Amino acid sequence: MDETQTSRLQAMALAPWFIFTALYGAVLWGLYAASLPRVFAAWNGGDYSYAWLIPLVMLYIARENRDALSSAPLDAPWLGTAPLLAGIFLFWLGELGGEYTLLHISAWFVVVGLLWLHMGRTRTRILAFPLFLFLTAIPLPDFLHRQITLKLQLVSSQIGALFLRALGVTAYREGNVIDIGYTQLQVVEACSGLRYVIPLLVLGLILAYFFRASLWKRALLVLSTIPLTILWNSMRIALTGYFWIDWGPQVAEGFFHDFSGWVIFVVSFGVLLGEMWLLGKMGRNGSPPGKGSRAASPQAGQAPEDESPIEEKGKDPGDTPAGSPLTFLGQRGQFARVAAALALLGCTFAVYRTVDFSPRIPIHRTLAAFPLEVSQWRGSRDFIEAKFVRELDVSDYTLIDYMNGKGESVNFYVAYYENQRKGESIHSPETCLIGGGWVFREAGASTLPVGAHGNGSLTVNRVVMEKIGQKSLAYFWFPMRGRILHNAYQLKLFNFWDALTRRRTDGALVRVLTPVGSGESIQEAESRLQGFLSQVVPLLDEFIPGANL
Incomplete structure (x- = not known):
């Protein structure tokens, strides 16, 4: 077979998938387009501005695992209907319950289900971390966000008042207000520390993924980001009160306020790197992440541990070999899975667009x-x-x-x-x-x-x-x-x-x-x-x- 014929076959194999991808995109757009502005508005805000970088990190990690992805078999693809159905259920729970966050999580489950259906269990498992990482870009529900913010405000105020007293400043705290005599410092939502806690938690997750250490060390690294951030934010509040005495209110606004926030993030990042170095010196470490070593990824040409090298469980008859350049593009079973997924999503979209589950009920009397x-x-x-x-x-x-x-x-x-x-x-x-x-x-x-x-x-x-x-x-x-x-x-x-x-x-x-x-x-x-x-x-x-x- 010459090169021209090979290219023609590849184009013929890819053509249906462009059509299927367009159909998936159209249905998903119809289901979730109304919730996207809410996500982007949150990403443009202070607490979730880091989220714009998450897709880039995901693509980088996926690219680093490209060899493992290309050599992995297409196994147990029909199990992908489980996350797909979970996503559809969460869609209705969010739509009828009036909660955007559930809609966003629903979209995540649907995408995971589609990937599993068309890539198989092993490939999806290789991509487990970058897929999980995207969950950190989903904004919290408003009521939960407020509860966490309030608790962080109170904790930061308490610790900040302690630091002020340690610096020799008389400080009396009432709720989220610290009275230092000269003025009252109110720890508002923007100073609660949430906009540092979440990004540093995400950073801790990424560092832990690449950290060549055992599970408990990586878990400790991630969990330490929360008290670390609260501590630094409380110190920032205390220093604001301390310098207010000589410099006035400008220390709590403008350049000084923004710069001190960046200092918190940079210093916390340095502390995390130091923590990794210390943990790396303690005991034995785990295997390095490498390309495809995460999630028990198989080596090139090998079947997963729970499968025989001769016969792969759940593999469709007629599937192409794992190393073929047309892997998961020229398989007969894929068309059945496309039809099943489009049927489920299409029915969901049809009901969503035609049935009004919450008509207006007028009040008895004004x-x-x-x-x-x-x-x-x-x-x-x-x-x-x-x-x-x-x-x-x-x-x-x-x-x-x-x-x-x-x-x-x-x-x-x-x-x-x-x-x-x-x-x-x-x-x-x-x-x-x-x-x-x-x-x-x-x-x-x-x-x-x-x-x-x-x-x-x-x-x-x-x-x-x-x-x-x-x-x-x-x-x-x-x-x-x-x-x-x-x-x-x-x-x-x-x-x-x-x-x-x-x-x-x-x-x-x-x-x-x-x-x-x-x-x-x-x-x-x-x-x-x-x-x-x-x-x-x-x-x-x-x-x-x-x-x-």
Whole structure:
């Protein structure tokens, strides 16, 4: 066979795969295009800006393993339907539950499934690390991101205050605010350290991959990035407070602020390299990564350990030899797998585009008609700026300040959503309260002896919080289609289930807040708020749709 005939055969073998790749791309674009702007917006932000480099690292590692990939057999390809089906399930969980992160993870599973279907188990295993690495580029869910950020803010504030005292500066910490006499340093979200923790964790993973050491040493290297980053970030906060005394507020902004962030990253990288050197001196090390040595990759011409060199489990009849230049391009079984994958993804796309699982459910009565007089309470209605209403995506809301004859006040807020889709779901009040400068002293679920929404009791989120000497008690919960929910995980799960089984995702947020007066105990404020709820909550059933429309 001359060179011209060989080239023609190769072109004929490749032509169908260009078509199949285009079909895969079209279906995946139809399923996930709406979620891509969310990813790119996160990558353009401060916490995930490193993610633009992840695909380049993945390509480099894949190229380093090209010899192992070309010599590996196509084994057990049909097992790739497992991650493909998992991806489809997560797609519906994210789509109906209104969670972008699940959609992004779904896309990852689908791609892994397609690679497995057309490359086999061994090749996919060789690419396991770069594929896993891409998961680190997926933004965390908003509610989880906020929780981690808040915890890092508090930890960094605590350690930063300790460092300031060690430097001889009098420092008093309250929440995420450090008072050093001259000024107050507030450890905001941008200074929480999260934008250093995640990139350094990713860097630790990459270094561990190339580290010629045993598993426990590589694991220690990766895990050490978290306390290391928190420590350096706390020291940065302390030095900001220390130099503020002589240099003023410019040390907390502009060039100094950005430069100190880069110093943290560079110093932490140097510490990780030093840690690798020390660990490398301890005991015996593992085998070097090499080309294809990761994930138990076979040597050229060899079958995997769990397969016979004569017969490869799961290999399609008629498959080309492992070393052939047309490996996995000219195999008869590939067309069946393409058809199966396109059928699964195509059906998912068809249902996604034709069935509305979350139609709008109008409120029974507009919340603008909620009574301003309830028993001994008299209220005045307030309004939210239009731009914030658009940002919250609420269908209807009411915001009322009630006061009784004793001058005691309660702030009452209800937001209703006709449906909840990804990016248009209920916003927890925790975000607004923390963003408004409130520091949570106590937070958790609490069951109140208040009959509400057809139940004899009411389970709510209870929060005791402070801000600049003020103390308040707040309750909030989510009436959802006859259920009373109180956390974000419940919201996502029941949105998915009810969209699937009842074609409903409508729901509401109810939040009540009362100030704790000077000399007043939390128990007194608690009694006032529960008394108010016993009068107000039963009225909500006239407005918010329940289990039955």
